[in-house]
Amino acid sequence: MSNYEFIDISLQLEEEERKIISTSEFWNLTVRDSKNDHYHYHIMNNQTYFLKKIANVWKIWDNYNPNTQELVKIK
Numbered sequence: 346m347s348n349y350e351f352i353d354i355s356l357q358l359e360e361e362e363r364k365i366i367s368t369s370e371f372w373n374l375t376v377r378d379s380k381n382d383h384y385h386y387h388i389m390n391n392q393t394y395f396l397k398k399i400a401n402v403w404k405i406w407d408n409y410n411p412n413t414q415e416l417v418k419i420k
Contacts, residue, residue: 347374357393364396364403388412 349372358365374386390412397406 347372347376349373352389362398363406366394366396368392368394 349370351368351370353369355367356364357367368391370390370392372386372388372390376384376386378384390410393409394405395407395409396403398404399406
């Protein structure tokens with residue numbers, strides 16, 4: 346079972362049509378490949394989310410994960 350938890354959220358920019366939010370998150374992920382092998386990631390992670398107001402609804406437009414190399418490993 347996979348889950349994640351927000352530990353800290355910080356508003357970096359707030360404008361009428363866009364916002365930037367930085368977070369600290371704990372990820373507890375289990376991934377299965379086509380051979381049903383399991384890979385577990387238990388990691389504290391930082392993210393930056395870029396939100397835009399589109400058709401009067403706030404949506405995640407993009408995000409930045411500085412820890413990508415820690416999350417994706419090739420055997």
